[in-house]
Amino acid sequence: MRSATGVVARFTETKELALLSAPLEATGTIYFVPPDRLVRLVTSPGRSRLVVDGDKVRFEDDNGRKALDLSASPMARQMVDSFVVLFSGDEARLHQLYEAEFSSDGKTWHLHLSPRSAPLDRLIASFDLSGSGAHIDRMEAVEPDGDRTVTRFGETDAQYRFGAKELADLFGEDPAS
Amino acid sequence: MNALVARAGLVVAALGVVTGTAGCSILTHVLFSPRLRECKGFDVPLSVFVGPSRKELRARIHARNVDVDLPFVVETNADSLVLVGFTPLGTKAFTLVRKGDSVEVESMTGPALPVPPRNLMADVLAMSLPSACATTPDGMAVAAFDGWQVSDTCGNGRPVQRIIARADAKAGEEPEVQVEYRDDAIVVRQNDCRYNARYVLQASAPALSPENGVSDAAEE
Numbered sequence: 001m002r003s004a005t006g007v008v009a010r011f012t013e014t015k016e017l018a019l020l021s022a023p024l025e026a027t028g029t030i031y032f033v034p035p036d037r038l039v040r041l042v043t044s045p046g047r048s049r050l051v052v053d054g055d056k057v058r059f060e061d062d063n064g065r066k067a068l069d070l071s072a073s074p075m076a077r078q079m080v081d082s083f084v085v086l087f088s089g090d091e092a093r094l095h096q097l098y099e100a101e102f103s104s105d106g107k108t109w110h111l112h113l114s115p116r117s118a119p120l121d122r123l124i125a126s127f128d129l130s131g132s133g134a135h136i137d138r139m140e141a142v143e144p145d146g147d148r149t150v151t152r153f154g155e156t157d158a159q160y161r162f163g164a165k166e167l168a169d170l171f172g173e174d175p176a177s
Numbered sequence: 178m179n180a181l182v183a184r185a186g187l188v189v190a191a192l193g194v195v196t197g198t199a200g201c202s203i204l205t206h207v208l209f210s211p212r213l214r215e216c217k218g219f220d221v222p223l224s225v226f227v228g229p230s231r232k233e234l235r236a237r238i239h240a241r242n243v244d245v246d247l248p249f250v251v252e253t254n255a256d257s258l259v260l261v262g263f264t265p266l267g268t269k270a271f272t273l274v275r276k277g278d279s280v281e282v283e284s285m286t287g288p289a290l291p292v293p294p295r296n297l298m299a300d301v302l303a304m305s306l307p308s309a310c311a312t313t314p315d316g317m318a319v320a321a322f323d324g325w326q327v328s329d330t331c332g333n334g335r336p337v338q339r340i341i342a343r344a345d346a347k348a349g350e351e352p353e354v355q356v357e358y359r360d361d362a363i364v365v366r367q368n369d370c371r372y373n374a375r376y377v378l379q380a381s382a383p384a385l386s387p388e389n390g391v392s393d394a395a396e397e
Contacts, residue, residue, distance in 0.1 A: 019261060046380075
């Protein structure tokens with residue numbers, strides 16, 4: 001694996017579900033390597049890792065690993081394609097998928113996204129992103145039933161240089177796990 | 178739209194889509210195509226529990242043609258039980274709400290959930306039934322709950338193994354549920370459904386206050 005430039009950010013996620021007496025919280029780190037590789041490492045509670053590597057998605061935790069080959073599912077393929085469009089910053093395609101409202105006071109910015117059509121609109125009501133400059137500080141995802149997930153980002157490095165070994169550690173499969 | 182901000186925003190939007198909300202249901206639907214049948218048998222009233230409890234667990238369910246990872250949270254008290262299951266990728270997969278004997282299940286990933294939420298509820302009830310091992314540090318602690326006989330093998334004041342059988346079971350009859358409390362996980366076998374489920378406790382709150390040596394076995 002060659003070195004590459006991407007994004008590293010710590011996150012704290014709070015899920016507020018109407019059925020639960022208190023929010024669920026998770027913390028960890030997100031690693032994104034353009035154009036289509038992503039690791040979401042949760043370090044609390046427990047330890048788990050979601051790895052998206054092109055067509056392949058796998059999830060690892062204390063119970064082992066589950067893998068999904070997206071080539072087996074046109075629907076899943078379509079969904080991941082839409083992710084890649086977002087990652088690549090294809091604004092035209094973004095506007096095909098979402099109604100987007102952007103505002104900025106010069107220092108901070110806010111982006112509101114609403115899915116235009118199914119299946120996204122059955123799963124998500126809106127995203128609200130806010131930040132300053134190239135940094136995202138907060139994202140709120142609201143589901144159609146009103147449940148919401150708020151993710152706060154910190155220590156974001158949008159120009160992080162991944163070394164070859166680090167990439168191998170992040171995306172390589174451990175045969176022992 | 179400022180291109181830099183747009184790009185940053187897009188990245189995070191994508192992260193949100195992948196990790197917390199949309200799309201994952203679709204992926205999981207593919208992951209979850211085989212289906213385990215709903216177990217009949219073991220159940221107890223919520224009133225047997227000693228106090229409110231909340232657990233965040235990760236389950237790995239093994240059965241013929243089924244191999245599923247399922248994170249979920251369960252809240253119980255004497256009147257109700259709420260269980261919310263998530264896809265391995267973090268989005269809500271289903272909810273189960275029990276009030277008394279009434280159970281309502283809602284699926285967000287389509288009608289064919291890979292593991293019936295009622296099975297998870299039964300597993301949680303089985304592993305969480307109060308244990309009297311604190312007063313029987315090394316030996317057998319046998320208790321009766323609403324028509325079920327619960328036999329705990331204790332070690333150092335904690336349950337190591339649990340066998341749940343009908344109170345009127347004949348000699349030699351296979352028990353309904355077996356629970357093994359390992360250091361790193363709790364393994365539940367529902368014999369009616371022929372599956373093994375491995376549960377890793379990620380977080381629990383509030384800690385129950387053991388009363389008279391009786392406490393939630395899954396939190397020990």
